Amino acid sequence: MSLLATAVGGVSPMILDGFDFGVERVVMGLFNGMTYGLLAVGLVLVYKSSRFVNFAHGSIGTFGASVLAFLVLDLKFPFWIAFVVAIAAAGALAAGIEVVVVRRLNGRPALIGMIATLGLSQLIAGIALLLSSATGLKYPIAPFLPTFYIGTLEVGPPHITMLILGTALFVALWWFLYHNKVGMGIRAAADDPDAAQLEGIPARRMAALAWCIAGAIAAFSAILVTPTSSNISIEGMGPELLLKGLAGAVIARMASIPIAVVASLGVGLVEQFLRSNPDTASLVNVAIGLIIIVALLSQPALGRAGKERVSWRRVVAEPVPAAYKENIAFIRWAPRIGLVLVAFISIGLAYWVTNETASALTNLIGYALVGMSVALLTGVSGQLSLGQFAYAGIAAAMSAQAVSNSGSWVFGVFCGILSAAVISMLVGIPAMKLKGLALALATLAFALASVSWIFRLDFFLGNGIEPAKPTVWDYPVEYAKDYYLFSLLLLTIGFIVTDNVRKSGFGRSLQALRDNEDASRALTVPARLRKFQLYGLTGALAGLGGVVIGHSQTQLTVNSFPSGASIDVVAIAVVGGLTVTSGPIIGALVIIGIPALYPLGIFGGAILSMVWLAIVIALPDGLGGVLMNWRNRFYDMLARRRGIDPVHVRLGPATPAVSPLQQALDLKGLMDGITDLDADHVVPGTGAPILTINQITKRFGGVVAADGVDFTVKHGEIIGIIGPNGAGKTTLFEMVAGFTVPDSGKIVFDGLDVTKASPENRAIAGLVRSFQDAALFPTLTVRETLMIAQERVAPSRLWWSMLGVTSAENAKAEAAELLMARMGLDAYADRTIDELSTGTRRVVEIAGLLMLSPRVLLLDEPSAGIAQSESDALGELLLSIRREFGTTMVVIEHDLPLLSNICDRMIAMNLGRVIASGTPDEVRNDPAVVRSYLGGDSAAINRSGLHVVEDDEDSSVSLKKSENNLPVPTV
Structure with missing residues (x-):
């Protein structure tokens, strides 16, 4: 059937400062924005159910588009029947991914899920290309729809379909998720799977359904956008288009579908306005990347370092x-x-080998070096970068330019590596406070911006440059075989540096930050400095790989460093092994070497992607x-x-029968020769206050966590803080220790205002805190944990770590051995923290805190998870610490008998306020304290399982010990 063509004339562009804000641009921006909105909706659905970004989302859409093309062009299906089948196929594929892949990754870090979807993306793209290989540049267009013009802009069936069906889809999806029981079940399961399961909602089934809907939406978008793209191809759903969908999703906090749609419309308009000006046409990816970064930084709950309780891997393989x-x-x-x-x-x-094979091996070495940078960054710090190959390209370009201008090859290589390191640090700045999404998305945007803008600058590659070959002792390294030997030398240098860093204190501190950033900072590990150094080091390592690749080629162009290669180097690191230094070399042999020596074609590439995916799932x-x-x-x-x-x-010697808590009671002479901790013989509770909390307040939205909290702690005192759950006790500790900034008020430690000081600086000064769960660093051993605790007195140096200097590490190990012997931890020296009981972890934590020479210890529920039989031993241990070292303590605790036995004073909190203060007996007998725990209704108290005792002589309400050591109210 012929199409109806009409025209709407009289529309002229509206130019302002070189930008076209005319109707045509606005209309095209809104059409594109609807496409990005569909992508954003699918990304939000997957993120809400799986808590990671699905980088295969675009490829799933591509698969749906290829199915439609195959059905219509090859099998001659009617368009609309094929349309429904294609969307259903993409939805089924996405649901299958959730069942077969995502569920098997449950309990592993979110970045592993993102890496798996990178592999899926390549696999699905290969399958899509196989399906559509016979269609060429043709793509079916929806029939029975007209074409008209707005000015010179042709609005055809794909646009009309997008306008009608896209709008209907948005409305239907909103109604389904917010008004249908199944849709609300999907949202409930995404927000809290465990709670949803208790309510009878099948959380796993809901997750699969969310993936299914997201896959169908991706196919819908790909089918409609492919005919309108400048290159009529089903490969139109690449990383660049995915980035634009991510912008809307991130602005919507990866949560709100309506906001994601509106934000995506805005992204479409921004793109069109930038493209209308020749001076800014190449800056679209840069602008979208900046939008994503600003959105992440303005949403702490989305991007900030989370507390994933997941299973990381050890950085260093088990030694012989x-x-x-x-x-x-x-x-x-x-x-x-x-x-x-x-x-x-x-x-x-x-x-x-031949010169051709030697050239392929050189390329493999370059990729292996870039893969090492990925393995070091992802395996050690737990962050994912998708821009490492872009850093390699920058290093190659800068090295070639510097050699050309200076004539010195050594100077050129230095400039290339340094430039990659500096750019890596600059791109990593937004991720200093963020991780997970932040670095992955920032580096993805940078990789795309490099190809579309940075590399095209004359300062870098321009229209192409000819890199110089190195000269070694006046011998020109021109033949491929000679250059291969030279690159082998650079690989050896990169390998040694990487291995040294992994095994050093620097690598250990990064692993601790990955496992538990708060606990690391409490032990004085400088989190931001370590991350900044790591970004620089991994950028330099990627730059070294770029130099190897760049100078091996006769002509360097933009195509020499494609953005997709950053995904290849992630594959190299994962396939070879993130925990083994030689892993990227093994991965490069598989991912780069096999296709280079034996061309695989589309089918072989798909098989290789399948191998990558299988390794991610089955071989961590x-x-x-x-x-x-x-x-x-x-x-x-x-x-x-x-x-x-x-x-x-x-495993070492057998676990002793006596618990470490019992063995650690005798602390006399414990820290001699280990730290400068020494008893201060000031009488406890006398003298000027060592810690003053002055009217500090903290609100989270409409919730008041702390409301004008005010008290002082004198030298040598042990002060207990009690209160029901939600009273604000832990938030108070977060502010005192520096992990949360109060809205108002002041914190004074030893005469100094530390309200704005970092946790690391407070710990260095002697204001040290513990944590409720004593989780510490699950993948570190007890010995390594105690070595981390010595970062205050012997901080790890990056340069010494790179060179393999171990004198400081040997001293730390000796001190750790001595402390373990004195605290009964010898048998656990080589056990990881994850293997220990809570009581043993608590002793390790206290040992680590003592190595900081604390003047004030903030202990957050130290008896949590400890057997009741060990509670007395814990109390005696804390009293011994005060007696031997004069340490002041502030203790949050629910075990009132323990607190009563060790405290000089007690403070009770409720709803963010101090409601009572005094001796333990005075606070226990305060009616407001009892009411805060149990309320004032006697019937409610009886229902709680406690006993109500009436006393005619004293009608006051108090908390007393029962036979099982529980607080019993007396009326």
Whole structure:
């Protein structure tokens, strides 16, 4: 059927400062914005159910578009029937991903989910290309719809379909999610799966349904946008379009569908206005990236470092036990022999392969170096960067330009690496307070902006440059075989630096920040400085890889460093193993080496992506981790043959019958030679206050967490703080320790106003806090945790770590060994914190706090999770600390008998206010305290399971100990 064509004339552009704000631009911006809105809606749905960004969202849409093209063009299906089938197929694919992939990643970090979707994106894109390979540049257009013009703008069937069906879809989706029981079930399951399950809502089924709806929406968008793209291809749903959908989703806090749609319309308008001016046409990705970063920074709850309770992996592979090396010659010599063999084979290849193969191997080395930067950043710090290859491109361009202008190849390489490091730090600045979404999205935007704008500047690559070849001792390295040997040297340098950093105190502090940032900062680890240094180091490492790649080519252009290559280097790091230094080399052999030596085509590429995905799901430590595991099993077998028990060697001595809490009671001479902690013989409770809390207030929206809290703590006192849940006790500690800034009021420590001081600086000064769960660092051992606690007296230095200098680390290890021996922790030295009981973790935590030489200890529910039989031992331990070291303590606790036994004074809080203060007996007998716990209704008290005792002589209300040590109200 022929299309009806009409025209609407008389529309002229409206130019202002070079920008076109005319009707045509506005209409096109709104049409594009609706497309981005559909993408944003799908991203919001997935994020709400799975708590990570689905980078395969665009590819799922591409798959739906390819299904429609295949059905209509190859099988001759009617368009609208194929339209429904294609959308259903994409929805089914997305639901299948949730069931088969996402659920298997439950309990692992959110960034692993994002990495898995990167692999899925490539796999699905490959399948889509296979489906649509016969369609060429053709794509079916919806029939029975007219075409008309607004000025010179053609508004065809795809636009009309988007306007009618897109609007209907938005309305229907809003009604479904906010007024339909199933839709409300999806929202409830997304907000709190556990609570939804208790209410009878099948949370897993709701998550699969959310993914299904998101997949269908992605297909709907791809089907409608493909015919309108300048390049008529089903590959139109790439990273660039996904970034525009992400902008609307992030502005909507990854939560509100209506806001996501409106924000996406705004993104579409901004894009069109920028494109209307030749001077800003290439800045679209830059502008959208800035929009995303500003949106993240203005929404702390979305982007700020969260407290994921997930299973991270250890950064350093389990070392070979010393007993194996001492008793088995093969184990002692095997690593050295293996290293010689690897070096011999790697160097020998230069004299065996062709120049073409040598060039491919050089490219592989460059990718391996960039992959090392990803593994170091993601494996050690738990952050995902999608811009590492862009840093490599900047280093290559700057190096080539510097060599051309200075004639010095060494100076050029230095400039290239330095520029990559500086740019990496600058891009990472927004992620200093944020992680998860922040760095991934900021670096994705940077990667896209590099290709569309930065690399095209004459200062970088322009229309292309010819990089110079290195010269070593006046010998020009021009042949591919020679350059391969040179790149092998650079790979060796990068490998040594990476391995040194992983095993150093610097790497350990980054791992601690990844596991538990608050606990790390409480132990004086400078979080922002460490992240800043890491961004610089990983940028430099990526830059080294870029230099290797750049100078190996005869012509450097924008196409030499495509944004998609940043995904390839993530694949290299994950496939090889994030926890093994040699992992990226193994990953590069698989991801880069196989296709380079044996062209795979579309089908082979899809298979390779499937392998990547399988490794992410089934092998958390990658292929390198598998090899390390095989090595350990082989070594264990050799040890058994020599009569060595691997279990005893690896786990250490048997766990003692007496708990560490019981063993740690004698503290005399404990810290001698370890820290400068020493008893101050001032009589407790006398002298000037060491800590003053002056009218501090904190509100979270309409909730008042602290309302004019005011009290002082004198030197050597132990003050207890009690109150029901929600009283504001922990928020008070957060403010006193520096993790939360009060809205008003002042905190004075030892005469200094520390209201705005960081947690690290307060801990260095001696104001130290603990945490309720004593979680510490799950992937670190007890020995490593106590070494982290020494960052105050011996902070790890990046340069010494890179060079492998271990003198300071050896001293830390000796101090940790001494402290573990004195506190009965020897048997747990090589156990990870995650393996310990709560009581043992608490002793480790206290030991770490003592190494900070604290003057005031803020203890948040120290008895939480400890067996009742150990409560007395904990109390005696705290009193011993005060007696031996003169340490002042402020203790939040629900165990009133424990608190009564150790406190000089007690403070009661309720609803953010101090409601009573005095001796433990005075506070327990205060009627306001009892009411805050149990209310004033005797019937309610009886229903609580406690006993009401009437006393004719005293009608006051008080809390007394019952036989089971619970507070019992007396009326």
